Amino acid sequence: MSTWTRKDLTGLDELSAGEITFLLDTARAFKGVGERSLKKVPALRGKTLVNFFVEPSTRTRTSFEVAAMRLSADVVNISATASSLQKGETLKDTALNLQALHADIIVLRHSSPGSSKFLADRLELSIINAGDGAHEHPTQGLLDIFTIREKFGKIEGLNIAIVGDILFSRVARSNIFGLLKLGAKVTLVGPSTLVPKSFEKLGVRVSHRIDEILAEADVVNLLRIQHERQRKEYFPGLGEYISIFGLTKARAEKLNPSCLIMHPGPINRGVEIDSDVADGAQSVILEQVTNGIAVRMAVLYACAGGAGLPA
Amino acid sequence: MSEPDRCDCKSRTGPDNQASPCLDLISIAFLRDLSGQSMKITRITNGRIIDPANKRDEVADLWFADGKIIAHQPGSETETIDASNLVVSPGLIDIHVHLREPGQSHKETIASATRAAAAGGFTSVVAMPNTSPAADSAATIAWIKDKAARTACVNVFTTGAITKGLKGEELAPYGALVNAGVVALTDDGHCIQNHEVMRRAVEYAKMFGLVVMDHCQDYSLVGDGIMHEGEWSLRLGLPGWPRAGEEMIVARNILLAEHLDSPIHCQHISSGGSVRLIRDARARGVKISGEVCPHHIALTDAGLASFDSNFKMNPPLRTEADIVALIEGIADGTLTILCSDHAPHAAYEKEVEIDHAPFGITGLENELAIFHDILVHKRKAIDLPRLIALYTSEPAALLKLDRGTLSTGAPADITLIDPSLDWTFDKNASLSLSQNTPFHGHAWRGRAVRTIVSGETAWSLS
Numbered sequence: 001m002s003t004w005t006r007k008d009l010t011g012l013d014e015l016s017a018g019e020i021t022f023l024l025d026t027a028r029a030f031k032g033v034g035e036r037s038l039k040k041v042p043a044l045r046g047k048t049l050v051n052f053f054v055e056p057s058t059r060t061r062t063s064f065e066v067a068a069m070r071l072s073a074d075v076v077n078i079s080a081t082a083s084s085l086q087k088g089e090t091l092k093d094t095a096l097n098l099q100a101l102h103a104d105i106i107v108l109r110h111s112s113p114g115s116s117k118f119l120a121d122r123l124e125l126s127i128i129n130a131g132d133g134a135h136e137h138p139t140q141g142l143l144d145i146f147t148i149r150e151k152f153g154k155i156e157g158l159n160i161a162i163v164g165d166i167l168f169s170r171v172a173r174s175n176i177f178g179l180l181k182l183g184a185k186v187t188l189v190g191p192s193t194l195v196p197k198s199f200e201k202l203g204v205r206v207s208h209r210i211d212e213i214l215a216e217a218d219v220v221n222l223l224r225i226q227h228e229r230q231r232k233e234y235f236p237g238l239g240e241y242i243s244i245f246g247l248t249k250a251r252a253e254k255l256n257p258s259c260l261i262m263h264p265g266p267i268n269r270g271v272e273i274d275s276d277v278a279d280g281a282q283s284v285i286l287e288q289v290t291n292g293i294a295v296r297m298a299v300l301y302a303c304a305g306g307a308g309l310p311a
Numbered sequence: 312m313s314e315p316d317r318c319d320c321k322s323r324t325g326p327d328n329q330a331s332p333c334l335d336l337i338s339i340a341f342l343r344d345l346s347g348q349s350m351k352i353t354r355i356t357n358g359r360i361i362d363p364a365n366k367r368d369e370v371a372d373l374w375f376a377d378g379k380i381i382a383h384q385p386g387s388e389t390e391t392i393d394a395s396n397l398v399v400s401p402g403l404i405d406i407h408v409h410l411r412e413p414g415q416s417h418k419e420t421i422a423s424a425t426r427a428a429a430a431g432g433f434t435s436v437v438a439m440p441n442t443s444p445a446a447d448s449a450a451t452i453a454w455i456k457d458k459a460a461r462t463a464c465v466n467v468f469t470t471g472a473i474t475k476g477l478k479g480e481e482l483a484p485y486g487a488l489v490n491a492g493v494v495a496l497t498d499d500g501h502c503i504q505n506h507e508v509m510r511r512a513v514e515y516a517k518m519f520g521l522v523v524m525d526h527c528q529d530y531s532l533v534g535d536g537i538m539h540e541g542e543w544s545l546r547l548g549l550p551g552w553p554r555a556g557e558e559m560i561v562a563r564n565i566l567l568a569e570h571l572d573s574p575i576h577c578q579h580i581s582s583g584g585s586v587r588l589i590r591d592a593r594a595r596g597v598k599i600s601g602e603v604c605p606h607h608i609a610l611t612d613a614g615l616a617s618f619d620s621n622f623k624m625n626p627p628l629r630t631e632a633d634i635v636a637l638i639e640g641i642a643d644g645t646l647t648i649l650c651s652d653h654a655p656h657a658a659y660e661k662e663v664e665i666d667h668a669p670f671g672i673t674g675l676e677n678e679l680a681i682f683h684d685i686l687v688h689k690r691k692a693i694d695l696p697r698l699i700a701l702y703t704s705e706p707a708a709l710l711k712l713d714r715g716t717l718s719t720g721a722p723a724d725i726t727l728i729d730p731s732l733d734w735t736f737d738k739n740a741s742l743s744l745s746q747n748t749p750f751h752g753h754a755w756r757g758r759a760v761r762t763i764v765s766g767e768t769a770w771s772l773s
Contacts, residue, residue, distance in 0.1 A: 013546070090663055112664035113548040114618030133666070134548030173548055201542040 004302040008120035008127045011136035012178040020178055024146050026298035027291070033070055034293055043297075043305050044073035050098050053109040053130070054080040054091075059265060060130050060140070063289070064107045067296035071305070076103070095119050105304045108132070126303040134168045140264050141174025143295040145182065147288050148219055151260055156183030161213050163189040163245060164223030164272055165231070166199065171264045172223060176204055187213050190245055193234040210245050214254040221262040222247055222272045238271055245272070252277045260284050314492065315435060315466030315714075316459035317425070317764065351389050352376040353766065358394025358727065362401055363700035364707070364716035373399055375723035378765035382719050392761070394727055398695065401703040401715050402434025402465075402724025402764065405675065406524075407499070407578060407602060407650035410436070410467070413454055414443025419655040419744045421455070422462035424675065427653070427743040429770035431675040432759025434724035435466040435714050437706075440477070441500040447472035447483040452491035464769045465762070466724070468494045468712065473512045473523060479503040482512055489519045494710045497524035499578060500625075502560055504530055510567050517573040522709060524576040527560035527585070528626065537666055539612040539629045547615060549665065552627045554582035561585045565592040565599050574598040576709060579652050581607045581626035583636025590645040600709060602648035603641060605674060605681035606749070608634050614749060620661045620668035621749040624654070638685075641701070642692040648709065649701045651678040655745030673748050677736050679728070681750070683757035687730070695730060723766040730757045 004022055012020065033041055049068045051061050061077065068075045080086065084094055091110070098106055106123075108116050109130040116129035116136075131137040149155055160179055166172045166188050179186050186204040188195045197206050207213050214220070225241060235241055242248070247261070252274065255261075261273070261283045269275040278285060355373040362368075374381045374388065405428065411419035421438075428436050438455060440446030446455060452469050459467035471488035475481045477498045485496065496516055502525065503509040513523050533556035538544050540551025561577050565588060568575040580586065580601040592599045611630055614622035622628060640646040654671025661668050679702070686692045693701075707715030714724055738751040761771040 090659075092662060110664070112666045114665045117618050118664060132548075136548070167545075168548075170548060173546070196545075198542065199545055202546060 007303055008116070009138050009299050009303055010116040010120050010127065010129045012138045012141050012174045012181070013136065015181070017181045020142070020145070020181060023142055023295070023298050023302060024149060026302060027142070027146050027294040030297040030301070031291070031294035033297070034290070039070050040072055041070065042072045043301050044068065044071035047073045047104040047304055048102065049073045049075050049105040049107065049300065050103045051075060051077040051107045052083070052095075052098070053077070054083070054085060055109045055111050055131065057109050057130070059289070060109065063292045064128075064130060064296050067293050067300060070293065071297055071300055073105070073300070091115060091119065092122060095123055099123050099125050105300060128299060128303060131170050134170055134173070136174045136177070137170040138174050139292065139296050139299055140171045141178045142299070143288055143292040144175055144221060144262060144264070145178050146291050146295050147262065147284055148260065150291070151284070152218065155179060158184045158218040159187065159216050160184050160219045160221065161187045161189055161217045162221045162223065163210060163247070164194070164225055166190055166195045166223070168194070168226070169223050175221065176202060180204070189213060191235045191241070194231075210251065211254070214251055215256065217255065217259050219260045219262060220247065220255065223264065224266060224268060225272045242271060247273045247277055249274050249277060252280070252282070255282065257282075262288060265289070315468050316456045317463040317466050318461055350376060352381070352384060352387050353390040353392060354388035355392045355394045355399055355725070355727075358397050358399035360399045360717065361696050361699050362717040363696055364401065364704040365718060367717070368696050373717060373725070375725070375766050378723050378767075380717055380719050380721050380723050392727075396729070396731070397760065398699075398728040398730055399717070400699045400726045400728055401717050402762070403432045403679065403702040403726050403759070404435040404437070404706040404712065404715055405433050405650050405653070405678070405702075406437040406648060406706045406710060407604070408436040408438060408653045408675065409441070409655065409671070410438045410455075411655060412442060412458060413451065417657050418660075420462070421458050421467065422464075423742065423744045424653065424655070425459075425463040425465045425467065426770070427673070427675040427741065428465045429762040429764070430742050431677065432679050432726040432728060432762055433465055433675060434726065434762060434764045434769070435468060435712065436675075437468045437470060437494065437710065439499045440470050440472045440497060445472050445477045446470065447475050447477070449484070449487040449491035452488060452493055456492060465764050466714070468710070470495045470497050470524070472496070473498045474503060474508065477501045479505060479508060482508075482515060485516055485519055485521060489521065493521070494712065495522045495524050495576070497526070497578065499524065499526045502526050502528040502530070506563060506567070509563070510571070513567055513573050513575060514571050517571065520711070522574045522576050524578050525560065525564055526578050527557045527564065527580075529556045529559040532556040532559060535666075537623060537627070538615050539627045541612060541630060543612040543615060547618070549615065552625075554584050554629070554633075557582045557626055558584040558588060561588050565589070565597055568592075568599045569597045572598065574600070576648075577601040579604045579607070579626060580637065580640075580646060581629055581633065583633045586636045586640035586645055590640065590643070593645060600648065601640070601646045602650050603637050603646050604650060604652045605678045606672060608637050608685055609681050610749060615665070618665045619749065620663070620665055621672055621747055623665060623668055623670055624652070624672055625670035638690060638692045641686060647701065647705045649678070649682050649698075650706075651675050655743055656747045657745055658747070661747045671747070673741065673743050673745055675743065676741055677748075677750055677753075677755070680734070680736070680755040680758045683730065684755035688756045723763060725763040726759050727761040727763075728757065729760045732756070732758055732760070734758055
């Protein structure tokens with residue numbers, strides 16, 4: 001088995017297939033903790049985790065907080081408005097102060113690509129990337145892969161379609177890097193402005209016709225489409241987007257019955273995904289949320305707790 | 312002709328400190344006379360003299376006295392410099408340097424930048440006007456020239472802003488700037504987006520014989536781009552800065568230079584497409600020119616994989632294909648100037664998230680070595696005389712400077728170069744106030760070993 005020697009998780013691009021598999025296997029061992037009546041193990045007792053979210057987030061922050069609590073870590077949440085970044089302090093200085101408080105782990109959400117790596121290279125404590133701009137969101141990528149692997153028992157050879165605003169999506173990047181390392185075939189689908197053909201240099205296939213990929217897909221992972229005001233030069237409007245790329249009921253019927261429908265949330269019902277389809281039998285959207293806890297427990301444990309699976 | 316400003320690095324002593332008449336008109340007998348009265352005459356011996364302005368490349372001796380190159384005077388020298396195995400070059404000229412004064416002396420000063428320039432082999436630098444305040448008035452030019460006269464150890468030439476406050480809207484007062492001594496106009500760091508403003512700027516500058524130098528960046532295409540738009544920007548999730556963002560403005564400048572029959576110089580060309588545009592335009596006689604910085608042929612966008620802000624500059628590092636195109640452009644005469652775009656920033660300013668960090672790196676102390684190593688030594692795209700021309704006769708011709716030559720009577724600005732010296736760059740030994748460079752620990756072949764400005768040694772390799 002691959003052993004984990006990293007203090008940080010800044011992205012899936014830098015991990016080996018063995019390291020990714022190690023985190024997935026560790027997550028599987030932790031998943032059971034959440035199903036017990038006493039949802040707690042002492043793996044990180046005495047450790048202090050700081051949820052440092054410079055960009056707003058509810059879902060990811062809460063997931064990390066729950067994961068840390070289940071590992072018996074102490075958790076502090078700070079946000080951009082409450083931090084000294086508002087007073088002009090640099091990110092590095094703020095993080096050095098947290099280190100001086102003997103925090104053990106910083107979970108960082110930040111709008112700048114590379115911000116987690118920037119801190120990881122300069123601090124001794126563990127940095128967990130909870131999303132750095134359009135770069136990576138490695139725990140989201142891991143929980144997506146974990147969910148797929150749980151359903152299919154493997155990743156290798158699966159046809160995974162990721163649909164939507166790929167250009168600006170850190171979720172897409174972490175999925176691409178992780179899935180390719182584990183041998184999946186990845187197809188990116190969306191308008192040519194948000195899914196330029198040059199993405200194929202990363203080893204994926206690019207398609208601008210969702211109807212052509214539905215039948216062969218084992219997984220359709222739908223990304224949230226930003227409101228048209230924020231992307232007005234990229235596509236003409238939500239109506240046109242839905243007609244060309246939305247997972248409507250008609251399109252969902254063309255899917256293989258075993259195909260999983262995934263979404264990192266928050267979903268826009270009636271935009272990238274039809275409301276009934278989001279709630280349908282093929283949707284694993286809420287299982288992704290549940291699996292997120294186990295994956296984050298595994299990441300925190302691997303980076304700050306030690307090697308090996310919990311007893 | 313504008314006079315540069317500098318002070319002497321070493322205080323001069325003795326009678327040679329006195330004013331003397333122009334030496335190229337002086338008879339040999341008179342000179343002998345002076346030497347008999349202890350005038351210092353220096354003879355550089357056994358060097359390979361490369362003087363592209365005079366199409367000269369030979370092993371010979373070079374004499375200078377009282378700050379000027381003089382005719383051969385065997386036996387008259389009072390000082391000898393052994394240049395065996397060295398190249399004796401006209402003092403190098405860097406036409407693209409950010410001195411950071413006035414207003415940003417925490418990044419660099421005229422004193423520290425010119426010391427770094429001397430250590431890189433440069434006897435003349437051309438200062439960019441994006442200071443604080445911007446150099447858009449005679450008063451600011453006068454301030455820079457006064458500070459340079461007191462603190463600079465190489466020649467400092469000034470440029471004026473094209474537009475007031477570098478805002479791209481209203482023309483700066485070129486008449487006053489010319490009288491104050493600027494050698495060119497540029498809004499470097501900014502680019503005039505309004506084509507009518509650019510057209511009138513070039514048209515008005517023509518009256519004064521001024522070259523307009525342009526930082527070529529289409530703001531709408533580049534947006535908040537911070538790195539080359541390509542595989543690496545997709546991988547890293549960083550906003551892309553597409554080639555077309557440069558090419559659009561290069562094309563604009565070609566059309567305006569052609570329409571007005573007036574020169575426009577395109578600064579820090581980074582894109583292979585720009586090279587093609589400039590090549591085609593020059594072939595039909597358009598007065599368009601371009602310059603290249605060392606990082607654009609030494610590094611690619613892959614350098615940003617580490618999110619190190621020392622790989623972030625504007626325009627950005629591009630791809631191997633662009634490097635090949637730039638080198639072809641240098642080799643075939645499309646691109647006629649080499650320069651650094653020396654852009655010092657304090658460590659704390661660069662030590663931030665990549666998209667918050669300022670653009671730019673230092674370059675004065677290693678540009679010659681990088682260009683020599685890549686263009687002459689490794690890729691053999693040009694020979695050493697051409698490399699020296701790109702740093703001497705070419706920039707002097709573009710900006711009409713009375714420098715860049717070893718002609719008798721010219722200022723004794725001389726750079727001694729050891730083209731076979733292998734060395735490793737240590738940023739901690741830099742003379743610049745800032746060490747923002749991606750080249751720490753890089754090894755190259757060739758470097759300047761002694762820099763002589765108006766007959767005085769401004770720097771030598773210890």
